[in-house]
Amino acid sequence: MIYRFKGYIAIFDILYSAEKLLVRKELRLLKVNEIYFSIQGESSKAGLPCVFVRLTYCNLRCTYCDTEYAFYEGKDQSIDEIISEVKKFNCNLVEITGGEPLVQEESIDLMKRLCDDGFDVMLETGGSLSIKNIDERVMIILDLKTPSSGMLKKNLYDNIDIIKQRDEIKFVIGSREDYEWTKEVIEKYNLTSKCGILFSVVFGKLEPVKLVNWILEDNLNVRFQLQMHKFIWEPGKKGV
Numbered sequence: 001m002i003y004r005f006k007g008y009i010a011i012f013d014i015l016y017s018a019e020k021l022l023v024r025k026e027l028r029l030l031k032v033n034e035i036y037f038s039i040q041g042e043s044s045k046a047g048l049p050c051v052f053v054r055l056t057y058c059n060l061r062c063t064y065c066d067t068e069y070a071f072y073e074g075k076d077q078s079i080d081e082i083i084s085e086v087k088k089f090n091c092n093l094v095e096i097t098g099g100e101p102l103v104q105e106e107s108i109d110l111m112k113r114l115c116d117d118g119f120d121v122m123l124e125t126g127g128s129l130s131i132k133n134i135d136e137r138v139m140i141i142l143d144l145k146t147p148s149s150g151m152l153k154k155n156l157y158d159n160i161d162i163i164k165q166r167d168e169i170k171f172v173i174g175s176r177e178d179y180e181w182t183k184e185v186i187e188k189y190n191l192t193s194k195c196g197i198l199f200s201v202v203f204g205k206l207e208p209v210k211l212v213n214w215i216l217e218d219n220l221n222v223r224f225q226l227q228m229h230k231f232i233w234e235p236g237k238k239g240v
């Protein structure tokens with residue numbers, strides 16, 4: 001009798017969650033983890049003031065992830081509510097980040113609406129989902145996951161055919177193996193002719209000087225970067 005009762009509760013929970021998802025979809029709500037104003041820490045726009053819209057959920061689980069708090073936490077907001085919050089910071093540069101922003105398909109509309117409103121929009125995506133429906137005005141920072149991320153099999157290489165000159169592909173490198181793999185991928189797909197290339201270290205795992213020396217030894221045409229916010233503030237600090 002007790003087991004049957006627990007079974008009913010479980011079914012009720014599933015139906016309730018499914019209904020909530022449907023309602024959110026109908027209302028075109030996005031689950032937003034945080035919206036904050038900080039310095040752009042990565043990419044060729046590093047150092048510029050920027051508003052960050054961090055969306056909830058991620059379909060990946062990288063070994064070095066530093067935003068696990070964005071996997072589930074967040075509040076439902078409409079596109080209008082998000083844009084009006086962004087406008088309060090009076091800053092033209094906006095980055096949509098996560099988690100993985102493209103898990104929520106409404107993020108595509110959010111980016112378009114921001115572009116229509118005259119914002120300079122960037123998207124940071126993990127590289128496992130298609131970028132084909134993203135507004136051409138958006139600058140895309142696309143990760144290609146290296147072996148030490150544990151997510152190598154999730155890379156969607158079809159995205160390379162769509163990437164634009166002003167977009168950037170980011171490799172987060174945690175070992176010499178990652179570095180060698182990255183060099184092979186750059187050569188195989190002729191990436192340097194297609195877009196900008198960013199090299200980062202896995203924070204706390206690979207010393208930046210090692211990666212810089214490897215880049216110089218091989219004379220690679222890539223941009224080395226540090227996650228600037230981790231040096232300005234405490235490495236684990238949220239909302240910066």
Ligand code: SF4
Pocket residue numbers: 058059060061062064065066067068098099100126
């Ligand atoms: S894609 Fe980004 S947010 Fe998702 S697990 Fe990897 S590092 Fe974390």
